[in-house]
Amino acid sequence: MSAAVGYTGTVYGLAAIRRLPLTLGLVLFLWVVGAVTGSLIAGPNEALLEQVGLGLALDAGPGWSIFTSSFFASSLLDYLACSVLILVGVGIAERTMGPWLALAAFIFGSALSALVLMGLVAFGTDNSDQWLSFLGGEYVVGAYGGAAAALGCSTAALEALWRRRLRTWLLAATLMFALFVGVAQTLQALAGAVIGILAGWAVQTLVLRRRAGSLHSSSLRETRFLVGTVVGVFALGPLLTQLTGTLEVGPLSVVSEVMLQASPSVDEVKEACDNDKSCVTLQSVVGVQSFGATILTVIPVLLLLVCAEGLRRGRRLAYRLTLVIQLYLAFVTSVAILQYVTDPEVTLGNDDVGYLLLYAVPAILAPLIIAALLLVNRHKFRVESSDAGYRVLGRTTLIMAAVAAALYVVFWFVEGNPNRSSLWDLAGQLTHILVPFPVPFVVELPQGLLSTVLYGLGGDVIWLCILVMVLNNFQRFRTLAKDPAADLGHTRELLHDGGGTLSWMALWDNNQYWFTPDRRAGLAYQVHNGVALTVAGPFGARQHHTEAATGFLAHCAALGLTPCFYSATSELDEALLPRGFRKLEVAEETLLNIQAMTFKGKEWQNVRTALNRAEKLSIKDHWYHYAEMPPGIRAQLAEISEEWVADKALPEMGFTLGGLDELKDPEVMCCVAVDDDGLVHGVTSWLPVFTDGVVSGWTLDFMRRRTTGFKGVMEFLIASAVTHFKDDVPHISLSGSPLANTGAATDDGDHSALDRVLAMLGNALEPMYGFKSLAAFKSRFQPEHRTLYMYYRDPLALPSIGLAVGLAYLPGLSRAQSAGLLRQMVAREPAA
Known part of the structure; x- marks a missing residue:
């Protein structure tokens, strides 16, 4: 066992060396030089410090000190701090720019930031500045300027979102240390950060002739981010001065x-x-x-x-x-x-x-x-x-x-x-x-x-x-809709103009609505945990879908929400991917080309068996709108639904999964399997899909069967739907099975943290709701598959998005049920 652990550690160590040879080499060199010169505990001795340290006195010392000062530290704690900074700053630079450019950024950043520090101290001394002149007369060592410069330079190679964030955080952190602590090393780190950012910008725009790129976010979001960062820095600064004890000499230390x-x-x-x-x-x-x-x-x-x-x-x-x-x-x-x-x-x-x-x-x-x-x-x-x-x-x-x-x-x-x-x-x-x-x-x-x-x-x-x-x-929002009933009615009108196979779910409870300024398209969404989670993609005339998607981003920015498009098709690629969004596969929708289906061949044996059994038992399919159902059938549907819900440890799910209430929509069709005695064996509901005011498809939603009903009732009901709709529409959708396909790779090979969270949630719910078995059942009908994606922009928001998805599907979860679900999520094997 110990040998296996040792072997695993060796493998990881070799992998780290292969990925970051320069970074680990610099850290090793720093410690070896410190050990050889006896500088690890209390820093270089006075004689050595005069040769390798950066002199801030009138006599600046040898010229090479602007380079050598970066490879020493003033104490054991300072050696640890410099090592962390090199691992972070140079490590990120090496991963993004390569070892040679990272090394150049570290060395030249150290030298230039040292020259800036010397100039500032000389200027303060000449003008009797209380702060800067106080720093004169000492020697400075440390890798602060070089590490900050390398990190600042590396931001030019990052995507827009991370480039903006790292630059803001780097400048905020170095400025905080400079103003609240104020020792020479903090000023050198601030100078290195500015030099590195400017150098990265110059290389990207002037040498490589590449545009810096749009920030892909509104000025509103940027302003909020920057103001929040300023307040956060001012909050942490005073605490930093207390933690650093007698070291602080910065202007804001008091x-x-x-x-x-x-x-x-x-x-x-x-x-x-x-x-x-x-x-x-x-x-x-x-x-x-x-x-x-x-x-x-x-x-x-x-x-x-x-x-x-x-x-x-x-x-x-x-x-x-x-x-x-x-x-x-x-x-x-x-x-x-x-x-x-x-x-x-x-x-x-x-x-x-x-x-x-x-x-x-x-x-x-x-x-x-x-x-x-x-x-x-x-x-x-x-x-x-x-x-x-x-x-x-x-x-x-x-x-x-x-x-x-x-x-x-x-x-x-x-x-x-x-x-x-x-x-x-x-x-x-x-x-x-x-x-x-x-x-x-x-x-x-x-x-x-x-x-x-x-x-x-x-x-x-x-x-x-x-x-x-x-x-x-901060998690609560004032109701935005001035007239919810009017918004719901307008949503129904737009759904007749066009939408996807899941768009009819926009009419369900708990949804809010956003419309384009001309109200020709819109989106339904739910707010959970600060995330605006859409119900599929935009609805309305198809030519307005791109405008709706991009406009919704501005709407979310205005409300301080994280936008997330859930169960959307790839039609949003053009609108969202250029704006820094990523996509994660969350479901596979099953589509049936009913015009070509004949139920002939070996692969249809299960369906033919169900049809034959239904004929022998005198079970027929009856098609109704819910309001037209006989009272006896409606009572049995309620009985079957309650029986199904009572069998579950968790409450009935929502979001993209309809229940008995959703059957009552006047445009939803229900197919009921009833025998000669009037006993209901099973039921399915079908949501309409419109294009330009005409029904162009139907989507399966509600599925329930009586536990004592005949085996194969669901195959019978879906086969009946194929026959019923064949003369009217070219295809029907069996919908997607939520959380049944999580864990699959996206088109860019992204295995994100959210992917793992959704996989855990799907595995925990599988024993109770059977999403994977449902997906396997749908595959019996030889469907065409269409991937449904979740589009998100901010990787740091993935935990919030994962929680939002869970809250959307299980809005009525009690504390006890939440604890049980959490235990099931972290369990090694799903419960039976």
Whole structure:
């Protein structure tokens, strides 16, 4: 066993070396050089550092240092960080550009970013800049500039979606480190990122004469993405300064003072407790020095990250919350600086003024700039939650805040705090619980067990609940249809103009509708988990289908939804593939050319047997619209359907699978197998397919049989449909079997994560719904096959899309049933 594991590890290791020889070689070279020179633990010694390090003093050192500085690090932790950056930056560059171009990008990016860093420090020193001049007089080592340059250059070789994302994330990350940490290596990384991106753009457009290509997305989506990224960077920056300890010297490093709750020191706690040991112990367990205080420190970061995600989705709630937070931070920072400047005991010298200009002004300007950015783009964040969602969020928040405040006031008085503190301190302590950001004044700590517990943990409970509710609110949408009945009626009219074999399902419940501006075509879709999942492709006159598909993309962008076309035919290739979409095979539709079917030959033996048996048992096919059925037959259909549903561990499925309610459509035909005693043995329903106002086909939907009915009733019913429709239409569709064909490769060989998720879902549902056995049954009719695809654009949205598909098919799933389905999905073998 151990030998097999060792062999497998060796195989994977050799594969990695073959894929990334340059990247792994650079990492190995970095560590070997560090080990040989004794630099791994504390960096190069002083004599070696003067020769290989990048000098930021007046004497810049030898010229080769702009190259050699990239192959050393300042400490063991720095060696680990540089190794990760090389593996990510150079690794991606090597996979996309090849080893030689990646090596060139790393080496020249290191050298150029080093020169830029030296120039910036020299300029800051000459102009007495407090920040840049502080960086002078030291030696810098690290692979930061080269790795960032290689990654930035490699983005030119990526597809538009990933090119935009990687460039945005790279610039955002390096800018965050530069502004909040601000050491020389972070400035070099920022310079390397800019140099690499510019170099990639120049090679692509000027040398290779290739256009950079369209971003394949609207400016609306781009603006939301960029604004959300800015807010996310500003959220993570203060946390980064706390994690890096005394290293931070960046202009925005002081933002953490006004954004994150600071835990008092041990001496401050002792002073507040009057050296009472029990009080100090209580504060360390459940008070201001406990784990709860640490969580409270992170909550502002989580809140802004949630807002950043909401901004990316175009949410109005996220816009309002972010705007209030930024204005609050600017106000608190201004008050704190004003208090310091106007303090009569403080005398400001030239150095103090310089530090205020360097750190205080940016700390005020940063939230104001973000607030201005939000205000300028306010019309791009208009996606509203449902009215019920707003009511739940507002009511629950107010109740939690009121209960917490009331309890704290009661505990505060009962435990004798008025004897030690004032009502002003009580007000400050309440803001500590209800406001996740630091308050601009000092308050006394509470005394007593209950008040200390609520003071230390109350804010955590309230704000964590609020964060969960806000995220849940982002999943809700205000009803868009002003007149749902009119939209449904117009959809029926367009379906008569044209559509696919599954388009009639657009009339079913739980669907929303979008129409082109001239209302000549449209799409039906459902919103689940932030995904707009279409019901097949566009409907209406065929010449308008491309316009409908592309217009729907803009509609989804406006709502902050992820578009996904489900169970669509390849007719959407022309409209979607050039816009960066990919497609995944989700089903095989079975089409019958009924004009050529005679049921002769060995391959039709099962069908002929079913027809003969039905004749012997005096079972005949009766064709009805549901409203025309005799009451006795309708009662038996309900009985058969309930029997079928009761036999399943999960509720009846929806989305592209109709039930008894869908039979009631006045244009749907039903074929019922009835014997001479009036006993219904089975039923099928058929959905019409129109072209230019004329029925051009029929699609099988509802299939149910009585458990005690004669064997072969379904073969009999489908054969009866072939005979019934033969004189009217050229073909009929037996529809696709959902989730029965997942796991198959797409035309581009894509085996995506979603493919695996859908395969797991299909395997879990197979024992209960028999999709694969249904597909095998349909193959008895010698059909022609047509692939149905799912079109998606964003690979990062695949988990959300997979969940959306599951929610669409099983909308009434209870928590217990969801848990059972999840267990079945992860089981090695499906349940019997």
